[in-house]
Amino acid sequence: MPGQRKRREQQQAEQRRRAARTAPDAGHWELVLWTADRAELRTQVSRLGAAGVDPESLWIDAPCSRDASPPVYRLSRFVSDPGSGDTAAGSDG
Numbered sequence: 001m002p003g004q005r006k007r008r009e010q011q012q013a014e015q016r017r018r019a020a021r022t023a024p025d026a027g028h029w030e031l032v033l034w035t036a037d038r039a040e041l042r043t044q045v046s047r048l049g050a051a052g053v054d055p056e057s058l059w060i061d062a063p064c065s066r067d068a069s070p071p072v073y074r075l076s077r078f079v080s081d082p083g084s085g086d087t088a089a090g091s092d093g
Helices: 004-021 038-050
Strands: 027-035 058-061 073-080
Touching: 027 038, 038 058, 038 073
Parallel strands: none
Antiparallel strands: 027 073, 058 073
């Protein structure tokens, strides 16, 4: 299929860039919100976006619950360590 190699190489390059940007030596993940309310999660993500936080620096985790309890959502943000060279992921605007 024409263009498939180029597309695949671009996707792989993007994955490598993302992995390097959030590598353990570049910073750490900071818990922003822990909630069972999905609307609260959406509101917090919207607030962070309005404040200029890069959406790629956010991580939403919803650990599965095996019993009948409602899902719990964790919102984390990647914060760059000072001197790591990448200040964009941890900046507020």
